[in-house]
Structure formats: C-alpha cells, structure tokens
Amino acid sequence: MVSFIFTPNIQEGIISGAYEIVRNNATGELIGLARDKMTGQFVGHAVQMVNNGFSLNPLLSPVQPILSGLEMYQNHRGFSATLSGINAIQSNLAVLQGTTAFIGVGTCAIGVLAAVNLWQTLQLRQDIKQLKLQVRDGFIDLKQALHNQGDKIIQHIDQVAQDIKFEQHRLELIKAYGRFLEASKLIKIALSCNDITIRNADLANARQTLSEALAIYNNPHLLSETSAAGQLRRLECAWTIDHTITLTYQLQNQTNAVIDRLSHLQETIRHDCLKVIDNCIPKQEIDFIFPEISHIYSHDLVALETWKNHVVWLGSLSESVVESLTNVEINNTGEESTEALTPSLSLTEYETLQQQSHPVSLRDQLKYLFLPHLRFEYESYIHQQAEKRGYTALIPSSLKQASELTIANLYWYFKDLQRMESQ
Numbered sequence: 220m221v222s223f224i225f226t227p228n229i230q231e232g233i234i235s236g237a238y239e240i241v242r243n244n245a246t247g248e249l250i251g252l253a254r255d256k257m258t259g260q261f262v263g264h265a266v267q268m269v270n271n272g273f274s275l276n277p278l279l280s281p282v283q284p285i286l287s288g289l290e291m292y293q294n295h296r297g298f299s300a301t302l303s304g305i306n307a308i309q310s311n312l313a314v315l316q317g318t319t320a321f322i323g324v325g326t327c328a329i330g331v332l333a334a335v336n337l338w339q340t341l342q343l344r345q346d347i348k349q350l351k352l353q354v355r356d357g358f359i360d361l362k363q364a365l366h367n368q369g370d371k372i373i374q375h376i377d378q379v380a381q382d383i384k385f386e387q388h389r390l391e392l393i394k395a396y397g398r399f400l401e402a403s404k405l406i407k408i409a410l411s412c413n414d415i416t417i418r419n420a421d422l423a424n425a426r427q428t429l430s431e432a433l434a435i436y437n438n439p440h441l442l443s444e445t446s447a448a449g450q451l452r453r454l455e456c457a458w459t460i461d462h463t464i465t466l467t468y469q470l471q472n473q474t475n476a477v478i479d480r481l482s483h484l485q486e487t488i489r490h491d492c493l494k495v496i497d498n499c500i501p502k503q504e505i506d507f508i509f510p511e512i513s514h515i516y517s518h519d520l521v522a523l524e525t526w527k528n529h530v531v532w533l534g535s536l537s538e539s540v541v542e543s544l545t546n547v548e549i550n551n552t553g554e555e556s557t558e559a560l561t562p563s564l565s566l567t568e569y570e571t572l573q574q575q576s577h578p579v580s581l582r583d584q585l586k587y588l589f590l591p592h593l594r595f596e597y598e599s600y601i602h603q604q605a606e607k608r609g610y611t612a613l614i615p616s617s618l619k620q621a622s623e624l625t626i627a628n629l630y631w632y633f634k635d636l637q638r639m640e641s642q
Contacts, residue, residue: 220270220271221248221249221268221269221270221275221521221525222240222249222268222269222270223240223249223251223265223267223268223269224265224266224267224268224269225253225263225264225265225266226263226266229253229262229263232253232255232262233253236256237255237256237257238253238254238255238256238262239253239254239256240252240253241253241254241261241532243528243531243532243535245531245535246528246531248528248532250285250528250529250532251264251265251268251283251285251525251529252264252265252285252547253265259543260543260546261543261544261546261547262547263547263548264283264285264286264289264547264549265283265285268283268522268525270517270518270521271517275518275521275522276341276518277518277519277522278315278337278340278341278455278511278514278515278518278519279311279455279458279459279462279515279519280304280307280308280311280459280462280463280522281304281307281308281311283300283304285526285529286300286301286304286549287300287301287304287466287469287470288469288529288530288533289544289547289549290549291469291470291472298410298470299549300549301410301466301470302407302410304466305403305406305407305463307348308403308459308462308463309354309399309400309403310344310347310348310354311344311459312357312396312399312456312459312460313347313354313357313358313359313396314340314343314344314347314359315340315452315455315456315459316357316358316392316395316396316452316456317343317354317357317358317359317361317364318335318340318343318361318452319388319392319449319452319453319456320358320361320376320379320380320385320389321334321335321361321365321375321376321379322335322379322445322446322448322449322452323378323379323382323385323449324382324384324385324388324444324445324446324449325446327375327446327448327503330371331371331372331375332448332504332506332507333506333507334365334368334372334375335365336506336507336510336511337510337511337514337565337566338510338566339365343359343364346364347359352364356393356396356397357392357393357395357396357397357399357400358389358392358393361376362376384444388441388444388445391435391438391441392435392436392456394435395432395435395436395456396432398428398429398431398432398435399428399429399432399460399463401428402425402426402428402429402432402463403425403463405421405422405424405425405428406421406422406425406467406470408421409421409422409425409470410470419471422467422470422471425467426464426467426468429460429463429464429467430464432460433457433460433461433464436453436454436456436457436460437454437457441453442454446498446500446504447495447496447498447499447500447504447508448504448507448508450494450495450498451495451507451508451511451512454491454495455515458484458487458488458491458519461480461484461487462484462523464480465477465480465481465484468480469530474530474531474533474534475534477527477530478527478530478531481523481526481527481530482527484523485520485523485524488515488519488520488523489520489589492512492515492516492589493586493589493590495508495512496508496512496582496585496586496589499582501578501579501581501582502578505578505581505582505585506569506573508585509569509572509581509582509584509585510565510566510569511565512585512588513565513568513569513585513588514565514566516588516589517565518565572584572624575624575628576624576627576628577628577631579631580624580627580628580630580631581627583597583627583630583631584623584624584627587623587627594623594626597626597627597629597630598615598618598619598626600630600633601613601618601626601629601630601633602614602615602618604633604636604637605633613629
C-alpha cells in the first residue's frame with residue numbers, strides 16, 4: 220500500500236492529529252497532500268512515496284507528478300519543480316542509454332552484466348546527479364564510471380566499442396537522445412512563457428519531437444538484434460520518453476489525455492516486460508533481468524498508478540478547492556535528495572530466491588507478477604501430477620497457500636520427472 224512522507228513540521232502535525240493526509244473520496248486512495256483538519260486548508264505536499272514500508276525509487280523517472288500538477292494551478296510562481304524534474308529525466312535517460320553501450324548487441328556473460336545491473340545503474344544515476352559523471356551525446360564515459368570493476372570489464376567496453384553492428388545502433392541512439400534534448404529545451408522554454416498560446420504551441424512541438432525519439436527507441440529491427448538484457452534497457456529508454464510525453468499533457472492540464480496515456484504506458488510496460496522475460500536466456504540473463512523487472516513492477520508501475528490517482532483527484536476538484544491549491548508551498552526536497560542509496564527489496568529478495576531456485580523457475584516466478592493466471596495453471600498441473608504419484612499433501616488448498624518460489628520449483632520438478640519418464 221502506498222503512503223507518503225512529508226517535511227518534518229507537517230509530519231509532526233499529522234502525528235499530533237492537527238493535519239491529515241488527503242484522500243480521494245471516490246476511491247479512498249491517499250493523495251500526496253496534507254491539510255489542516257480544522258480549516259481544511261492545504262498545508263503541504265509529500266516529499267517521498269513509500270510502498271509497503273520501502274521508499275519508492277522508480278527506475279524510469281524521479282519526477283513527482285503531484286508537483287507539476289500543483290504548479291499548473293500556481294504558474295505565477297514558475298515551474299521550478301518541473302524544470303528540476305526535466306533535468307533529472309535527462310540525466311536518468313543518459314544512464315539507461317549509456318549502459319546499452321556496455322551490454323552491446325549480443326548476449327553478455329553473467330559476470331559482465333553484473334557491472335551494469337540494477338544496483339550499479341541506480342548508483343550511476345546518483346553519480347550524474349552529484350556531477351561525478353558527464354553525459355555526451357546521451358552516453359556516459361563507461362571507463363570512468365566502471366573503472367573500479369576490473370580489467371575484464373574495461374576490456375569488454377573496448378570490445379563493444381569496436382563492434383560494427385553496435386556502432387550502427389549507437390548512432391541511432393545518439394539521434395534519439397538528440398531529439399529528446401531538443402524536446403527538453405522546448406519544454407523549458409514553454410514553461411518560461413506567460414502567454415498560454417505560445418506555451419501550448421511549444422509543448423505540442425516538444426511532444427512531436429519526443430514522439431520521433433520514441434519511434435527510434437521502439438524500432439523493432441534494432442530491438443530484434445539485441446539480447447533480452449539489451450532490449451530491456453532500450454525499452455526503459457522508450458518508457459522514459461513516453462513518461463515525458465505524458466508530463467507535457469499534465470502541464471497543459473489535459474486530465475483525460477494524462478489518464479489515457481498513463482493507462483497505456485502501464486499496459487505497455489507490462490506487455491514489454493513479458494516479451495523480455497520470454498526472450499531471456501535463463502542461465503545467462505536472469506540475474507540481470509529478474510531484479511530489474513521486479514523493481515519496475517514494485518516501483519515504477521506503482522508510481523504511475525499513484526500519478527493517475529492524483530490526476531483523477533485533481534480533475535474532480537471544485538473551483539474553491541482549486542483556488543486553495545495556489546497557496547501550497549512547493550518544496551522540491553524529494554527530488555534533490557543526495558542521501559546514500561540502499562539496495563532495494565527487489566535485490567535483497569532476489570539474492571534469497573537465487574539460492575533456492577532453478578533459473579527457469581526464476582523466469583516463471585517473474586512471469587507471475589504480470590500473469591497471475593499462470594500460477595493457477597501451474598497449480599493445476601502440480602495437483603494433477605501429484606495425484607498420479609500419490610503425493611497426498613499437494614492438494615489445491617495447500618498449493619494456494621504456497622509461495623511463488625514453491626509453485627515454480629514444484630512445476631519444474633514434475634516437468635523434469637515427466638520428461639525422464641517419457642525417455
């Protein structure tokens with residue numbers, strides 16, 4: 220369940236009962252704003268989102284959409300939070316794209332992929348934020364970024380750089396990132412305009428340019444030539460661009476367009492993740508793909524759903540409530556945080572699962588996230604095979620209570636057993 224953390228003074232007010240976190244009356248969902256219980260006035264917005272006790276740290280975009288939503292109602296104060304968010308997206312995209320120059324086109328060895336896994340990628344993003352790394356043409360200096368990873372990693376960087384096929388991909392990615400930079404500049408210019416007509420025209424032009432970048436990242440020919448790990452990073456770039464296009468609609472207060480695009484983006488992410496999982500070579504790529512897709516499921520998809528809830532709520536407000544939003548002080552603390560990173564639950568959970576699961580079983584456990592009905596099919600197969608062999612404990616009621624790990628392992632245990640019996 221998503222909850223919110225506010226600045227210390229507001230958090231104290233919530234604890235004391237003077238303030239309350241706003242809810243969407245229609246759905247009961249929490250909204251990232253706090254208000255005074257007595258006066259009903261908004262007193263501030265959340266600076267952090269938490270899901271099941273863990274801070275949300277989306278891989279695709281660090282932007283807090285509630286801030287751009289608030290700024291639409293108080294544009295006389297400028298769009299400082301949104302501008303900061305655009306800069307953050309720009310850096311984030313550079314990290315995602317930059318690591319494709321390490322993964323290359325073919326399949327990498329497990330030890331090589333570990334150099335740019337989820338944990339390393341989050342750290343690289345932090346390094347750019349703290350100006351430890353620079354971006355050029357949408358790529359980072361991988362030798363500088365990974366200098367402490369050993370000679371084998373440096374050699375791999377050189378090998379990919381000499382790969383003619385990847386060079387063709389790299390040129391296309393440079394073009395895509397260039398389009399994104401053009402669009403980012405247009406968005407920033409639009410937000411500096413007082414004339415709403417000019418602002419809307421610039422945002423529309425930015426969307427067109429972003430769409431051109433999106434088409435390059437989604438190029439099916441380029442995707443088909445890459446490994447599952449490479450596909451995942453390219454698709455993450457595409458999702459980031461899609462996210463930015465949606466943000467431009469929010470900046471124009473186009474509620475229905477934002478809701479439609481967010482729903483479409485969520486569905487696209489689910490669909491693309493399943494394609495990557497299906498293309499994954501378990502023994503070679505699952506250690507890279509599992510934590511990353513699991514993180515996207517529990518962070519990015521949750522953040523997008525929260526964004527959608529905020530937009531629906533904002534669209535339902537009366538004029539008097541909208542007027543009160545103009546007085547909320549926008550604090551950008553959450554996006555400027557440079558506190559030390561800690562490994563996400565996706566990583567720590569995977570370390571446990573990895574020790575107890577077959578690679579193919581891990582792939583299926585990942586699929587369960589996006590295809591819940593698949594688990595029911597596996598339970599049915601396990602029960603059928605157990606009955607044949609007299610395993611009386613594996614009845615439907617006990618299987619329903621079992622973990623995903625247990626179901627996937629049992630499924631492949633019986634599959635292997637059936638295969639051996641048929642030989």
